Amino acid sequence: MGVQIEWGTKLERMREISTGVLIETTSSSSSSSSSTEPSRCIADYLVGCDGAHSTVRHLCNLDFPGESFGGHWFLIAHGKLKHFGEEDIWNKDLPIFINEMGVCMVVPFHDETYEIVVDVPLERGKKLGNSMKSPTPEQFEEIMHERIPSKYKLYDTIWTSGFTVHSRQATSYQSGNRVFMCGDACHIHSPVGGQGMNYGMQDAFNLAWKLAAVLSSRALPTLLSSYDQERRRAGQDLVHRTEIQTKGMMNSGAIQNNETLKAAMTTALQAAQKYGLMDMISKGAIAPFLSQVSVSYNKSPLRAEHWELEPPVLNLTRMLHRRQVGLTKFFRARPAMGSRAPNIIVKKSSTPTYIHSLFASGGRFTALLFHPRKGWKDQMRWHGGQDTNLESVAWELEVLSEGLVKCVIIEEDEEEAQEVYGVWGQCLYLIRPDGYLAFRSQPINLRAISAFLSHRIGLNGVRQIMPNEWEEGVNPIEVVEQRVMRLSFLVSFWW
Ligand SMILES: Cc1cc2nc3c(=O)[nH]c(=O)nc-3n(C[C@H](O)[C@H](O)[C@H](O)COP(=O)(O)OP(=O)(O)OC[C@H]3O[C@@H](n4cnc5c(N)ncnc54)[C@H](O)[C@@H]3O)c2cc1C
Incomplete structure (x- = not known):
């Protein structure tokens, strides 16, 4: 990637100054354990990816509030398992075992090894004493056999470890104008769900394109403040949800002990399974959360929509037409700005391909220019049914953005794409370099797009067709409400 990594280099001190960030580091060579003389440099920006005990966070005096699940340990072992009991646990779809003693989770790896995780409540942990940080395979087996219905031997153990969990988040992911933090340096939580x-x-992914744009003078430094706004909100959600999962796991023994609670849980789970709710929950909520595709920057300033409504003229034919088409069409579902661009297959050039593979690389934006659905071309200007030549719009957009936007035209017969993106009339979706939806314009209005890129994103060099003409995204629902109020005497025609 054209970056030189300086291994064994430790950040000792840092301070933001007017020209950048003054940094003091020491290096330890592999031949000697002693550190070299401190060396100093001035960096444009500093990103602390230095883990839960982050030096950067401490030096910036940033708080790291949250809670520790005191006394409750988790042990983990990686090795091979030999089965010598009656019942083979691999008949289970998901090998998680819960009883009054606690939880045991067995994760198979492709090389026939397994990672086994058990929790150890406070009282049980006292018996193990100091060996908790690095349990022996025998101690591990003993705990495992308290929870699983069969006997296994742990052998060829690669490593074992023990850890307590904390749930914390930094009060800011940014300090001053030039210091940022990513990863465990700004959020830690239990490994339940494997999200950390x-x-x-994703933090780094969010920050990288913004930093690249600012460092190459393509964008104003104000763009960088959206990193904290977007990622801290996403992190809050993660820490909160993981906390709930962890507490559920830690208290699962108590549920097993309480017959009424256990019966209620079993009935609820069986009912959910019977009526297909489990499938719905896992596909609709759990899988998107665990794969992190449901993360949305829906409160970010880097998102907006532009809609144009026709003037309220009294035109009987149009009014009747509205009645026929139905105002409800206007509210058809579409992906929210700030969410991840849906990745569906398009038939582009007769070769089915994922739409994400058509997105621009190298820190550029992508504009998806949608043709209207079949039969929608001239139906309604509200839905962008205007007849615009998308080839020339694409050319104009690439010119006015000085090449910062790559245009992809989505043809009329791409029905799945139209459905998923909620497209009826001709419209445009602008996608950020990290694959999130930034802007939607319906109909396609180049002035609005250029104003969004320069005023909201803060890109330099975008040619202004008419500067400052477009400032804020128009909320179509508000506009419709105002219109309905003003023209209340026409409401009956509308519906
Ligand atoms: C048991 C367990 C299982 C997990 N399983 C999963 C999983 O399945 N999926 C998942 O996504 N996550 C998982 N996680 C979480 C994941 O391991 C962490 O979130 C991730 O490693 C954090 O990466 P990081 O780069 O932010 O920090 P770290 O991995 O802690 O790296 C920080 C680095 O900064 C260096 N450093 C520290 N101070 C300085 C300094 N002053 N100067 C220079 N360098 C410094 C450190 O040496 C280290 O190399 C698990 C965690 C645990 C404990």
Whole structure:
């Protein structure tokens, strides 16, 4: 990636100054354990990805509030398992075992090894004493056999470890104008759900394109403040949900002990399974959360919509037409701005391909220019049914954005794309370099797009067709409400 990594280099001190961030580091060579003389440099920006005990966070005096699940340990072992009991646990779809003693989860790896996680409540942990941080395979087996219905031997153990969990989030992911934090440096939580590393990578993904745009003078430094706004909100949700999962796991023994609670839970789960609710919940909520595709920056300033409504003229034919088409069409579902661009297959050039693979690389934006659905071309100007030549719009947009936007035209017969993106009339979706939806324009209005790119995103060099003409995204529902109130005597025709 053209970056030189300086291994064994430790950040000792840092301070933001007017020209950048003054940094002091020490290096330890592999041949000696002692550190070298401190060296100093001035960096444009500093991003602390230095883990839960982050030096950057401490040096910036940022609080890290939250809670520790004191006394409750989790042990983890990675190795091979030999089965010598009656019942084979691999007949289970998901090998998680819960009883009054606690939880045991067995995760199979592709190389026939397994990662086994058990929780150890406070009282049980006291018996293990100091060996908690690094339990022996025998101790591990003993705990495992308290929870699973069969006997297994743990052998060829690669490693074992024990840890307590904390649930904390930094009060800000940014300090001053030039210091940022990503990953465990700004949020930690229990490993339940396996989210931590991926969230950290998403932090970096969110910050990287913004930093690249600012460092290459393509964008104003104000763009960087959206990093904290977007990722801290996403992190809050993660920490909160993981906390609930962890507490549920830690208290699962108590549920097993209480017959009434256990019976109620079993009945609820069986009913959910019977009526297909489990499938709905896992596909609709759990899978999107665990895969992190449901993360949405729906409160971010980097999102807006532009709609144009026709003037309220008294035109009987149009009014009757509205009645026929139905105002409800206007409220058809569409992905929210700030959410991840849906990744569906398009038939582009007769080769089915994922729409994400058509997105621009190298920190550029992508504009999806949608043709209207079949039969919608001239139906209604509200829905962008205007007849615009998308080839020339694409050319104009690439010119006015100085090449910062790559245009992709989605043809009339791409029905799945139209359905998923909620497209009826001709419209445009602008997608950020990190794959999130930033802007929707219906009909396609180049002035609105150029104003959004320069005023909201803060991109330099976008040619202004008419500067400052478009400032705020128009909320179509508000506009409709105002229109309905003003023209209340026409309401009966509308519906
Ligand atoms: C048991 C367990 C299981 C997990 N399972 C999963 C999982 O399945 N999926 C998942 O997504 N996440 C999982 N996680 C979480 C994941 O491991 C962490 O979220 C992730 O490693 C954090 O990465 P990071 O780069 O932010 O911090 P770290 O991995 O802690 O890296 C920080 C780095 O900064 C360096 N550093 C520290 N101070 C300084 C300094 N002053 N100067 C220079 N360098 C410094 C450290 O040496 C270290 O290399 C799990 C965690 C645990 C404990």
